[in-house]
Amino acid sequence: MRAIASVNGQCLPLAEARIPALDRGFLFGDAVYEVIRVYRGKPFLFDEHLVRLRRSLEAIHLPYSDLEGLRRRVLRVIHDYGFQEATIYIQITRGAESSRHHVFPEPAVPLEFFYVEEFHDSLEPWRQHGVKVITHPDLRWKRCDIKSTNLLPNVLAAQAARQAGAYEALLYQADGTLLEGSRTSCFGVLDGKLLTAPATPSILPGITRALVLRLAREQGIAVEERVLRINDLPYVAELFLTGTTSEILPIIQVDDRLVGDGRPGPITQRLQQAYRQLVQAL
Ligand SMILES: Cc1ncc(COP(=O)(O)O)c(C=O)c1O
Incomplete structure (x- = not known):
């Protein structure tokens, strides 16, 4: 299935996307996510999903606030790669650090990962x-x-x-x-x-x-x-x-x-x- 990813704003085919091994999303599940459906090139209930994403970020004290930038980047991928029936997966993690510690890194540098993937509805x-x-x-x-x-x-x-x-x-x-x-x-x-x-x-x-x-x-x-x-x-x-x-x-x-x-x-x-x-x- 055709899928384009973005890692901190860098676009590439999903199969080539790489996340650092010390990313806290991988080590601790220290991350929040959203899944959004795209119909005929248009994200459905995008605002509602972004509101819930903001709420999840706040609930785990993850200092990521560029939701409008994220929206623009997602819309650009949908447009530039001509996605019609698709899903968007968004994940924000508390980023990587130099070694593994439970407590938050100071300062935390969040990782923004998303991909848009063609969706064939078999349901x-x-x-x-x-x-x-x-x-x-x-x-x-x-x-x-x-x-x-x-x-x-x-x-x-x-x-x-x-x-x-x-x-x-x-x-x-x-x-x-x-x-x-x-x-x-x-x-x-x-x-x-x-x-x-x-x-x-x-x-x-x-x-x-x-x-x-x-x-x-x-x-x-x-x-x-x-x-x-x-x-x-x-x-x-x-x-x-x-x-x-x-x-x-x-x-x-x-x-x-x-x-x-x-x-x-x-x-x-x-x-x-x-x-x-x-x-x-x-
Ligand atoms: C536990 C759980 N409940 C409900 C839902 C349905 O949520 P939504 O309608 O936002 O897709 C999901 C979706 O992933 C879920 O993981």
Whole structure:
């Protein structure tokens, strides 16, 4: 897949990009990131992603503030290399130092890395027919609202899903609370109401999640930011995932149990349609 990277403003093919071995992103996961979808050469919800990036940077006290410069550099790569359907991956790390120490280097010189990669969307059949997911314990830390590159629990959960022949793992806590997927937010319809976990430090505040909440309210769908529990699963009429590349993905099976009648439900489909209209109007 064609991909162009930028390392501290220097553009090159992604396969040739090099990061120093002592970079703190590599050593400690001392880094934050974003993933943005590009439709027909236009980044979708770019402002919202940059706002979340700023929030993540501030939360880990990473002194990088050139978000407007970053925006210009990303837009220039999309334009100059003629990207149409693509994804943007952005990662800001606390940079490299001369030897490995936990405490921040003084001064820290952040590293700005991003790449734009062609995106071939293979999920359309699944958006129509729905996917299977598994439930999996949430082994993450207490600041999941920070989009940091410390993703080992997410990676292990995603792999468990893959091995079970499922698209995603829904993460649950010891008390049975279902929070989100390893790389997606989760919504359910219970008693006619659309529910999703509230934006606390226990979840990533998904950009797609916020958009879907807005679309649902505009459509007059009753919405509540309230957690679903594992015990609710037999009673949910609909369940779906949201994410930047997943968009809105119906769930038709959780572990061995079908959701509703095992087909994407009407609220999910209405929201998918509203989402598509927004992308088409971009
Ligand atoms: C844990 C987690 N939740 C939710 C999401 C979805 O977020 P967004 O809609 O901003 O892509 C992601 C995306 O990477 C994620 O990693």
